[in-house]
Amino acid sequence: xxxxxxxxxxxxxxxxxxxxxxxxxxxxxxxxxxxxxxxxxxxxxxxxxxxxxxxxxxxxxxxxxxxxxxxxxxxxxxxxxxxxxxxxxxxxxxxxxxxxxxxxxxxxxxxxxxxxxxxxxxxxxxxxxxxxxxxxxxxxxxxxxxxxxxxxxxxxxxxxxxxxxxxxxxxxxxxxxxxxxxxxxxxxxxxxxxxxxxxxxxxxxxxxxxxxxxxxxxxxxxxxxxxxxxxxxxxxxxxxxxxxxxxxxxxxxxxxxxxxxxxxxxxxxxxxxxxxxxxxxxxxxxxxxxxxxxxxxxxxxxxxxxxxxxxxxxx
Amino acid sequence: xxxxxxxxxxxxxxxxxxxxxxxxxxxxxxxxxxxxxxxxxxxxxxxxxxxxxxxxxxxxxxxxxxxxxxxxxxxxxxxxxxxxxxxxxxxxxxxxxxxxxxxxxxxxxxxxxxxxxxxxxxxxxxxxxxxxxxxxxxxxxxxxxxxxxxxxxxxxxxxxxxxxxxxxxxxxxxxxxxxxxxxxxxxxxxxxxxxxxxxxxxxxxxxxxxxxxxxxxxxxxxxxxxxxxxxxxxxxxxxxxxxxx
Numbered sequence: 001x002x003x004x005x006x007x008x009x010x011x012x013x014x015x016x017x018x019x020x021x022x023x024x025x026x027x028x029x030x031x032x033x034x035x036x037x038x039x040x041x042x043x044x045x046x047x048x049x050x051x052x053x054x055x056x057x058x059x060x061x062x063x064x065x066x067x068x069x070x071x072x073x074x075x076x077x078x079x080x081x082x083x084x085x086x087x088x089x090x091x092x093x094x095x096x097x098x099x100x101x102x103x104x105x106x107x108x109x110x111x112x113x114x115x116x117x118x119x120x121x122x123x124x125x126x127x128x129x130x131x132x133x134x135x136x137x138x139x140x141x142x143x144x145x146x147x148x149x150x151x152x153x154x155x156x157x158x159x160x161x162x163x164x165x166x167x168x169x170x171x172x173x174x175x176x177x178x179x180x181x182x183x184x185x186x187x188x189x190x191x192x193x194x195x196x197x198x199x200x201x202x203x204x205x206x207x208x209x210x211x212x213x214x215x216x217x218x219x220x221x222x223x224x225x226x227x228x229x230x231x232x233x234x235x236x237x238x239x240x241x242x243x244x245x246x247x248x249x250x251x252x253x254x255x256x257x258x259x260x261x262x263x264x265x266x267x268x269x270x271x272x273x274x275x276x277x278x279x280x281x282x283x284x285x286x287x288x289x290x291x292x293x294x295x296x297x298x299x300x301x302x303x304x305x306x307x308x309x310x311x312x313x314x315x
Numbered sequence: 316x317x318x319x320x321x322x323x324x325x326x327x328x329x330x331x332x333x334x335x336x337x338x339x340x341x342x343x344x345x346x347x348x349x350x351x352x353x354x355x356x357x358x359x360x361x362x363x364x365x366x367x368x369x370x371x372x373x374x375x376x377x378x379x380x381x382x383x384x385x386x387x388x389x390x391x392x393x394x395x396x397x398x399x400x401x402x403x404x405x406x407x408x409x410x411x412x413x414x415x416x417x418x419x420x421x422x423x424x425x426x427x428x429x430x431x432x433x434x435x436x437x438x439x440x441x442x443x444x445x446x447x448x449x450x451x452x453x454x455x456x457x458x459x460x461x462x463x464x465x466x467x468x469x470x471x472x473x474x475x476x477x478x479x480x481x482x483x484x485x486x487x488x489x490x491x492x493x494x495x496x497x498x499x500x501x502x503x504x505x506x507x508x509x510x511x512x513x514x515x516x517x518x519x520x521x522x523x524x525x526x527x528x529x530x531x532x533x534x535x536x537x538x539x540x541x542x543x544x545x546x547x548x549x550x551x552x553x554x555x556x557x558x559x560x
Binding site: 017048051054056057058077078080081084085087089090091092093094095096100103104105107108109110147150 | 319321322324325326328329332333336337405406407408409410411412413414415416417551552555556
């Protein structure tokens with residue numbers, strides 16, 4: 001662990017394949033114990049970034065420090081010893097049993113207490129009862145769990161999970177989410193690449209949105225504030241006779257618009273000041289109030305707004 | 316980071332387990348293919364006329380033994396051709412490359428897992444051939460087989476040819492994008508040393524101790540340096556990022 005508690009420091013990192021830019025000018029930091037979501041559409045460069053940080057691919061520009069070790073070809077084995085990557089496909093030897101797969105990797109990491117680590121990893125993914133099953137006989141979800149156990153064997157300083165729920169059914173997805181949540185509780189530093197926004201919103205402390213370059217980084221609520229004006233949503237039983245008069249002059253209200261037949265959305269600078277004044281104004285206007293709530297932008301809305309901006313910019 | 320025999324052993328054990336449970340490798344590559352190669356020499360041995368000049372008899376015995384040298388050439392070539400590109404296609408290469416293993420450790424582990432069963436099969440088949448000769452061959456033919464230099468040549472060239480075949484096959488596998496192409500090219504590339512031996516067998520090249528020692532030395536040098544050359548060709552980035560076909 002670095003003295004300053006930073007698990008990952010990435011500075012202006014980039015990778016090109018000939019003329020094609022996989023990702024460029026990417027900078028961010030990740031602290032130990034954090035769950036960091038790395039979001040982006042297909043082809044945004046997420047997997048290439050992970051492979052670069054995992055020393056499988058040499059960067060074209062920039063620098064990084066991974067688990068306290070400067071990223072370089074010479075440091076590759078030392079970095080790979082301290083991290084784990086679970087690729088999108090589990091990549092298990094299907095003719096071998098669960099325990100045979102894990103023993104092979106325990107030896108590759110030269111673990112003295114291999115059997116103990118295997119048992120711990122299997123317990124973490126609830127697979128102790130399937131050790132002698134051939135991996136070819138397991139469902140997709142169970143294979144993903146074996147791959148996760150394999151990634152935990154070396155007790156990594158950073159665990160990179162590349163699209164861990166890709167291709168899984170809802171039940172298997174839920175199981176993987178629960179596993180990630182339990183790893184988070186155990187203090188494992190996780191770098192999660194995904195294009196499932198619900199997954200990132202639910203599991204991650206911070207998220208970054210990549211679309212070849214890093215578009216945004218922060219806590220989901222910070223991103224909402226950064227991208228969207230705060231708003232109050234009002235629903236009344238009957239449309240207001242004169243909404244402009246009702247909403248005009250209210251403190252902290254910057255504007256309003258109709259939302260559906262009897263709903264309104266008010267752009268506000270401070271909801272805590274605006275909401276009580278709004279309630280009083282509605283009562284004064286004889287409105288039957290059904291609800292007043294602060295508008296909540298999902299991570300999906302943030303993501304789609306950014307990607308739409310990129311699409312517009314490229315036109 | 317120092318070379319680790321533990322990691323080599325991990326790959327070696329994994330590969331052997333995988334072969335053992337792969338019916339194609341066990342039934343076809345390791346059983347039917349070697350039996351095909353023993354059929355012709357055994358028939359020739361039992362049907363060839365024995366009362367001929369000693370040099371003619373010796374040349375015939377040499378020629379009849381040639382198919383047995385195809386075993387260490389052909390049997391490992393298809394498995395070696397699969398070794399890297401096959402793992403890449405089934406998605407198991409990336410998890411391996413994510414560990415601290417070096418290219419040399421990975422390649423030596425794979426090569427050992429191919430060479431050991433190959434030698435066991437090649438020597439077992441040769442042993443069967445010698446047993447058939449001892450029991451059923453004409454005394455003159457038997458004497459030509461056991462008294463001449465055929466047995467030491469066979470014993471010496473079997474591992475040397477296997478080594479060539481394995482390193483060439485792994486090299487092709489590490490640079491190929493398709494398993495079938497890699498296996499076909501590997502089988503083809505395994506033949507040159509056998510061709511030289513065949514030319515000697517058919518007296519196109521006059522066999523001599525000097526030539527045999529020279530050829531053996533060249534193969535030995537290739538086998539000893541092969542892993543370094545193949546390791547230099549082993550490009551993690553290309554293997555990970557090149558499009559799968």
